[in-house]
Amino acid sequence: MSNELPDNGSANSGRIKMSDIARLAGVSTSTVSRALSGHKSIPQPLREQIVALAHAQGYAINQAARSLRLQQTHVIGVIVPLGHEAGQLISDPFFLEMIGRLADEITGRDYEVLLKKVVAPRPGWLEQIVQSHKSDGLLVIGQSDQHETLNAVASTYRPMVVWGGALDDQHYCTVGTDNIAGAQLATEHLIGLGRRRIAFLGAPEAPEVGLRREGYLRALAKAGLKPQPELSAAAHFTVETAQATVRDLIESGVAFDAVFAASDLIAITAIQALVEAGRSVPGDVSVVGFDDIALARHVAPALTTVRQDLATGARSMVDLLFRQIAGEDVSSVFMPPQLIIRGS
Amino acid sequence: MSNELPDNGSANSGRIKMSDIARLAGVSTSTVSRALSGHKSIPQPLREQIVALAHAQGYAINQAARSLRLQQTHVIGVIVPLGHEAGQLISDPFFLEMIGRLADEITGRDYEVLLKKVVAPRPGWLEQIVQSHKSDGLLVIGQSDQHETLNAVASTYRPMVVWGGALDDQHYCTVGTDNIAGAQLATEHLIGLGRRRIAFLGAPEAPEVGLRREGYLRALAKAGLKPQPELSAAAHFTVETAQATVRDLIESGVAFDAVFAASDLIAITAIQALVEAGRSVPGDVSVVGFDDIALARHVAPALTTVRQDLATGARSMVDLLFRQIAGEDVSSVFMPPQLIIRGS
DNA sequence: TTGAAAGCGCTAACAT
């Protein structure tokens, strides 16, 4: 258990490098490098001896040097663009769960995760990230309002997979849910419940939300219902802004008997605001969310929502990314949504 | 050797470097380097011209080269040791929220986050991370079963802050909650409710859980209650294992009228298992958790729990780490817990 | 099988 280096007089214990190991082993750094990387030209016994020595000395390859030399980092960048979100925090449970799952997948392939939050994207931000050579590939969580930027970068840089919605003129590889279909499912469910004045809560600047709104409108049209502009409110993905939006809607006096929210977080916030305002859920107002975050099944009443399969989604993203890194051409994947009917 | 990247003839377009900018600007790379870093010796107009040129060319400094040269990365490693946890996933909402908050704090200081999950720690794992020079400092979320390792590393490496409990013989800088006090608060609350047979759910190998158990035992002793070994069950921090443990406890037939769980996740799982088994909460059994995760206030009944102030905790961790990086000597911080009485 | 040497792209000490 002693981690003292017995014959190491100099106290710079944090700065041991390959040439030190080489000197100790009586060989050149080339040999150590080869031994450590399991090169077959180094005889087994010598290889093991060097590996043991390196381990005993607590040596680990300096990854900055290795990356520079190899032009690859063994790191995957996970980017959270917060383009038009009011909050500064990575607080949405959906994002958090996504990050956790991506981290698990990436770690499982012996890569590391560089987590980068981009708050107020400035022109060229993504190019800068690419150019900085800190990662071998990029996973972008959500298009935010950066569709054009993503397209531009995709034209010259390949290892990149984006979580998001299906847009026209989309040249980057995307994984996501069929948002329009999901929203239709949700809205049709509400219509089936006899609801006629269905509010939509979500800020449609985010492409995914825009698509969900599209699905909502299509379902209304199919049922012969006229969309009412005053029933759409631009709730963002943070509790505070969503809360304010819902309260405004309630206080505006506009009548509605159902809510389709662009995310579970917005839906749950809406339920709380409604209950506070003296309306019962699902008695007076039915509510459907989107995502099926862990919270959804635990709130009271349990939230009816459109499920996005995050486990599969995260696995697909990482899978596609590594195939891109290997030089393969891949195409986008959109998963079918699933309506989870609970109590709201 | 077999195939070049198809259709994307950008072998050079992604490889612009500082000397290219220098050539374009008609100066040396030193001048570009100085201009880009805002060095005062470069006259304002020239500086701006070079910066503009670099920007126009989409140039960004190669961080691998910069890190090697500067011996610093501008990256903070966030480590999640999963020593004795059955699950492989970063799924605990507490961890996830912690990661989100740390990421926010670190990003706010213009550093980046390298997220590293360590599943089955092998001897020397932390030393390897330190030696690999991928980050300027380490934030470790939870001691797991790695107290000795942390101590060993702390003796030679400074920029490291650990989230966890207060242990004897602890030489690393720690931020956390006073777990013993928190557990006493919780247990005394249950005793005050008239409960006498209080079960403890948590795997005490994790130091924080051990401390919470200690607080639980102290509160029992103070109330003159004898601790019953059969009322302690080693529930881990994943839903599946916790569920199994709680079911075993119920099926064992041991009588209990209250549960103090080492985490909210375990508490919520316990409530579900109890309800499934036909016992009412808080009618038959009172339940108190630990953490106060977002879910806690939303479950039915809302969970009574011991709140850990994550926002403050994350800020402290990052603050202490940066002070260590700046060369300061800092000491551990333990925050007072707060009992949040809700409906369980 | 092994070593010498070049160089990945950058920064800074040392000229000038």
Add this chain to the structure above:
DNA sequence: ATGTTAGCGCTTTCAA
């Protein structure tokens, strides 16, 4: 004020 130069620590020809 700016250029020359010497590395940071590694991997990999190329030569022996």
